[in-house]
Amino acid sequence: QVQLQESGPGLVKPSQTLSLTCTVSGGSVTSGSFYWSWIRQHPGKGLEWIGYIYSTGSIDYNPSLKTRVTISVDTSKNQFSLKMNSVTAADTAVYFCARGANVLFLASWGQGTLVTVSS
Amino acid sequence: EIVMTQSPATLSVSPGDRATLSCKASQSVSDNLAWYQQRPGQPPRLLIYEASTRATGVPARFSGSESGTEFTLSISSLQSEDFVVYFCQQYNNWPPTFGGGTRVEIK
Numbered sequence: 001q002v003q004l005q006e007s008g009p010g011l012v013k014p015s016q017t018l019s020l021t022c023t024v025s026g027g028s029v030t031s032g033s034f035y036w037s038w039i040r041q042h043p044g045k046g047l048e049w050i051g052y053i054y055s056t057g058s059i060d061y062n063p064s065l066k067t068r069v070t071i072s073v074d075t076s077k078n079q080f081s082l083k084m085n086s087v088t089a090a091d092t093a094v095y096f097c098a099r100g101a102n103v104l105f106l107a108s109w110g111q112g113t114l115v116t117v118s119s
Numbered sequence: 120e121i122v123m124t125q126s127p128a129t130l131s132v133s134p135g136d137r138a139t140l141s142c143k144a145s146q147s148v149s150d151n152l153a154w155y156q157q158r159p160g161q162p163p164r165l166l167i168y169e170a171s172t173r174a175t176g177v178p179a180r181f182s183g184s185e186s187g188t189e190f191t192l193s194i195s196s197l198q199s200e201d202f203v204v205y206f207c208q209q210y211n212n213w214p215p216t217f218g219g220g221t222r223v224e225i226k
Contacts, residue, residue: 047163047206047217062214063120096162104210105153107174109162 002027004097004110012091012117018084022097022110023077030055030075035100038071038082040093041112048093052100053080087117121145121209125218131226137195140221142207144188151211154183154192157204157220166205167192197223 008020022036029036038050051061053071061069065084073080084091094114098106122145132138142152150170155163165174167183170190180195194201202225207218 046219047208049215049217060213064214098162100210103151103168104213104215105165105168105208106155106163107165109164112162 002108006097006110006113013119018087020082021079023079029073033102036080037098039096042093089117092117121212121216123216123218125221129222131224132197133226134197138223140192140205142190142218148209148211152190153208155206
C-alpha cells in the first residue's frame, strides 16, 4: 500500500517561492506506470490539478500555472517536489500530493498541507 | 479546458434515502470520469472511475452512470458517514478538471 506525505513551510511571503516535497513509501517513484501529481484546494473550494511527473520522468503542468511551477523528482530519497514562484495570496491553499495509475484519476493521496501566503 | 458543473451545490437527504448527484461536462469526456468523496480535513477518496467502476473497497451502495456528457453518482440508502462532499473529475483531456462539488447534508 503506497503512502504519500507532504512536507514544507506552512507560511510563504508574497512574491517568494513555495517549495513542497512529497515522500513516498511502499512504492518507487521510478517504477510502474504512475502519475505522481500535485493538486491544490483553495479554502472551502474545489480542486485544481497543478501538474505531474510520470514514472518515466516526463512532466506536464496545468497551463494556468505553467509559467510559475516546476515539478522534480529525487530518486535517491524516493521523493518528488513542487516549486511555485512569485506566489500571491491567491496561492493560499491545501496542497496534496497524489498518485494516479496509468490514467489521470487519483487513487492514493497524501493528507495535504496548508500553505498560507502572507507577509 | 473542460468545465465540469456539479448540481446541486447542496443536497438535503434523509438517512436511509437515495441521493442522486449530477455532473455535466462542457464537452465529451468519453467515460473518463471519476467521483471522489471528501470528508472534512481529509484528502479526497476515489469512489468511481471510468464513470461506473467502483474503486477497491467502495461499498456497493455507490454507483455511477453516464448519458453523453452527463454523469450521475447515486448513493442508495444513505449512511451517516455519507453526509459529506462529493467531486467529479474528468481525465479525458489535459488538464484534468474537477467539478465544484456537491455537499450532501442531513434533511
